[in-house]
Amino acid sequence: MLARQRQAVILEEVRRTGAVRVSDLVVRLGVSDMTVRRDLDVLAARGLVEKVYGGATSVAGRSTDEPGFEAKSVRQLPEKEAIAGMAAALVRPGTAIGLSAGTTTWTLARFLDDVPDLTVVTNSIRVADVLQQSARTDRTVVLTGGVRTPSDALVGPVAVQALRSLHLDVVFLGVHGMAERSGFTTPNLNESETNRALVDAAGRVVVVADHTKWGTVGISTIADLDEADVLVTDENLPGEARSVLTEHVGELVLASTSGRREELA
Template sequence: MLARQRQAVILEEARRTGAVRVSDLVDQLGVSDMTVRRDLDVLASRGLVEKVYGGATSVSSHSTDEPGFEAKSVRQLEQKEAIASVAAGLVRPGTAIGISAGTTTWTLARALDAIPSLTIVTNSIQVADVLRASTQPDRTVVLTGGVRTPSDALVGPVAVQSLRSLHLDLVFLGVHGMADGPGFTTPNLTESETDRALVEAGRRLVVLADHTKWGTVGISTIAELAEASVVVSDDELPQDARRTLSEHVGELMIAPTAAPSGADE
């Protein structure tokens, strides 16, 4: 198979599934790891895919584009782990918290296992699966109903109605994008309404967003920047973003990562 044919296969697979892994492509195409990585380099140089640790994801540029959970789960892994570790430090035993859908909030859910006596409300199937496997016997997990989105969120009137009667100590919100003006945004209109209900149920809002979310704008605003009590991001967040966020949010917390993201590629 010629290089351009391999690259066409890789691109088609990335667009179909949202993400591809080098190991899977080696098996599928019957070529070496190095050959696959060269093909990904070519596709990335053309702006057709985005390289991530262990593979690549399809490029999404529209305000209504919504990658699936699997596609997003392989992006910025170290940053998400660092953000989750810092965010978990904000949770105290015996509190009631809300966790929105998303891969960063899913990573947070995994980091909460050592904290006892939590009541956790979520509209995320993936987050609920992690929480149900907890070793804490005194944990209560509430999963809202609703219609499932590509990011495995449950949204819509059923979810909104169940959230409106709740009073939570902390709400952890994952977002598609954040920017000065639009605020915290999502590409899904129905998910925006559900996330808004979750935000309103909490006394304090903690937004979890890695540096790639800055400047990205989804079609619908969930909350203004000033509504966030805390924003937790990683140490690759640009200085202009840090200045803007520091001016608007209650507190900006920067999570140190073990290594620059470029080292993963």
């Protein structure tokens, strides 16, 4: 059995039972104690398990956990408002932009009322609802269609096909997690493919994510850190994360809940 196959078996067992023992895995996989420990090291480095004495356990917030929109919408509200305000300042009149699904992009949509002559493409039912409520008559909203996820994103072949024919000036991408090795991630495989299509359609990629997303790893990578032209997050981002992100993203912007803006890269 190849290393990736072993690691997949281990990860599935952790998700099913919540914990695994090295001794049990040695018997099940037919490999040495050292091999099992190396596999656990790899999974732990990716943030998929937490190593403990004699084995490993699931981490808080598994890589496939996907809270519903309502649950996420009440988290980190001041930070999301600050991030949305900073991100909205990057939108120019007369441009075509993309907004992925997510509560931070949903918040951003509410900040776009003062920007004239926009074309907005989104795979988010919630974002489209906000934009359609605007009194502006010079705005075009394009909803991609597709299969609905727990976060009210429209995903799948229909959404991907629609996005592949488009060219957008800037895409604002909300993410489930971000980490040095895993990049920007999501817990939903179909949503990852659709978001990847959004990124590919973008002339410029702006990721909007509050500080709690750092160190969280979803099962699927949307984009590497260096694919973000701008990352707008908040001032509570840990120092270690600031150092890593400054090295990788094009520009790191820290929004303050008091309205200040700090650029680190």
